[in-house]
Amino acid sequence: MRPIAIAGALLGIALGAGTGQAQAPAFDKPIKIMAPYAPGGNIDVTARIIADKLREVTGTTVIVENKAGASGMIGSDIVARSAPDGTSLLVSANSLVAVPAIYGNAPYDWRTAFTPITHIQRVPAVLVVPPSSPIKTLADFIALGKDGKFAVADSGVGTTNHLAIELIGEATGTKYTLVHYKGSGAAMIDVMAGQVPAQVDQLNAAIGNIKSGKLRAIAITSDKRVPQLPDVPTFKESGVKGLENFTFATFTGLFGPAKMPPEIVAKLNEAMVKVLKDPAVVARFAELTAEAYPTTPQETAAMFDAEDKMVVPLIKKLQIKPE
Known part of the structure; x- marks a missing residue:
């Protein structure tokens, strides 16, 4: 943190x-x-x-x-x-x-x-995608941010979810097309439906849909893995340049x-x-x-x-x- x-x-x-x-x-x-x-x-x-x-x-x-x-x-x-x-x-x-x-x-x-x-x-925040997404790792996600066209949902301009994406971009030299909603719940619905290919959200808001299989977690911004999702790596574990010490809360x-x-x-x-x-x-x-x-x-x-x-x-x- x-x-x-x-x-x-x-x-x-x-x-x-x-x-x-x-x-x-x-x-x-x-x-x-x-x-x-x-x-x-x-x-x-x-x-x-x-x-x-x-x-x-x-x-x-x-x-x-x-x-x-x-x-x-x-x-x-x-x-x-x-x-x-x-x-x-x-x-x-x-x-x-x-x-x-x-x-x-x-x-x-x-x-x-x-x-x-x-x-x-x-x-902490979590990067989530629909279960059918071809994105398997954080490195996959970062690779898609090279041309600024890949869409990522957040809960509104200036929210912590939005700023987390901007901080990730600053650290890795990437850029995304941000889709701003009036709350993370609405964003999550569209991500689960495949309307938007990825979302950054607070883990406490997303964990229910992660555990039910409606969303797949790629990585978490905590300092260490959380016991509730032991198989989901942290950003620091991703091996992506610029994210070696990245945490966010x-x-x-x-x-x-x-x-x-x-x-x-x-x-x-x-x-x-x-x-x-x-x-x-x-x-x-x-x-x-x-x-x-x-x-x-x-x-x-x-x-x-x-x-x-x-x-x-x-x-x-x-x-x-x-x-």
Whole structure:
């Protein structure tokens, strides 16, 4: 996995502190968790896992809402504009910092529009193809990227799946025709149907279809092979020049709107620590090859800040724009 710096307390304070007058939630009002992509992908799966346990921990109704569009910005903006009372939350991935850099006219600044609450989980990416595909190895896939015509599906412009493909291209000198969807679930349907010949997706979203034989995994971006798919090699094992040390992970965090009072943030963080340390939740994420662990709001802010410093320069270098 890529190293994640746990620093930047000042950033976390700036994002997490607020002067709002709302009272600390007693968890007697429904909590809505926004998953700003279509159902079936990493964000949606993650939101539903934590929602199930958060209902139990808080004793209140917890609803997951999907609002896809603009690579997650539509749903995210709804949360950014919500009251900072702890009832409207957002599950977002690394792409929270990448998408605004790509679109340029994002309706919010991620640094000031949201209050970080906790990290949720991180998971590697996987390259998948239909079962009948002639692609057998990662070297086969890389060879098809020499002329830029080979199509690869992702879950939207600026998502971590998209950036993973760009990072692979940068490392190997290859280029692909990217097919951007409004979520990895829709992309996966077309790949399984043979409409698009390959996809890069989070492993936790794809593993069910891999195990059922609807997709075939070529390689995983983790540092070591995952026990759930012991026969699937890592990118590092591929022997492809440029990928000798290649790893990649999508990590997700829980956010609320800006200016949430510290007592609300603290209460939500406390509840999420219980959620993410629950053995059943840990096991559920592990089944999906994801690692669950909570962090402080300041640590969460620092993780996304470190991601910003890494991917935004790549976006500018490649001049990645919305389509």
